[in-house]
Amino acid sequence: MSNAANIHRANDPHDFLNLQTLVDSEELAIQQSVRRFVEDRVLPEIGDWYDEGVFPRDLAKEMGSLGLLGMHLEGYGCAGTNAVSYGLACLELEAGDSGFRSFVSVQGSLAMFPIHAFGSEEQKQQWLPGMAAGELIGCFGLTEPDSGSDPGSMRTTARRDGTDWILNGTKMWITNGPIADVAIIWARAEEGIRGFVVPTTTPGFTANTVHKKASLRASVTGELVLEDVRLPETAVLPGVVGLRGPLSCLNEARFGILFGAVGAGRACYESALAYSISREQFGQSIAGFQLVQRKLVEMMISVNRSTLVALHLGRLKDAGTLTPAQVSFGKMDNVRQALDVAREARNSLGANGITLEYPVIRHMNNLESVYTYEGTNEIHTLALGHAITGIAAYR
Structure with a gap:
């Protein structure tokens, strides 16, 4: 066999840079188990769930049994994996659908993480084991109708009344809100x-479902309304005061997103590749046309490059040296790359690209939300600008 043939066989179109060699056996085993879960339990039904606008809550316990909920946390029924394993799990979940990665991100990084990091031992014992098992679902209430990128301007208030607290306000765009058993609410005291x-179930707490979404349809989004919600002193997270609390949670979630976006981009690229090879026009596979090959090559490069960024940032996180600005780098660029891949893949599939028989339009629509949430593209741009110039341009 010629050297050229050997080289051709070595270039796996699904892992062109042989990035699998950058993960260890335990990390790979976790990634493969999540991929099997997605292939067996998500992909056969996801088109219908997306079309109907529902999230299959019954799968929460299955994800809990796989150790996916709060998997990067230690103790209390959590798996205690390293950051790269958590990231690879997010990658495979979002290759299925962004709604599933969002569920796991919110449950583990936005709801369980603040209890684990800032909660009392009583709070940890009360909530974390059930949440890790998927028996209890959590949500994270920070964003408000008039307070998104500027959480410091939130209007939700918490005032003392004897030994109790009284909460009033509204939170918006809350993933898992309408199906949650517990909400982490951030308020101005x-x-x-x-x-x-x-x-x-606390009196005065109401969750309203957001309908008519064109993105993240296989995910439940809600508005949380708090009207004189009375809570005991034991409901306060004692370990943090100020925006450092919610912002640290968002940083955890963004780490999962920068891996997850790679999965969405990979799914779109692989769909476009398979379609281009099988689709015939003018008497040949369209993969043989130069313009089509250019699109496929650009998609492949984007996916491999984004995977490298994610793995590198994962190693930094495991080493304890990852900075919030570096997370912004990964979240901003990996989501942008995935969205570009999705749009190119949609074009490559022609009219078939807009049907839910293929995953591309679903991922493309989902990524429009991922591009915006957990910090808009513009806010991450300014965070990086601040990091490299030392000048904050937020106001």
């Missing part, structure tokens, strides 16, 4: 921003 662990 006299001493600063405080976090509260709020059972959703």
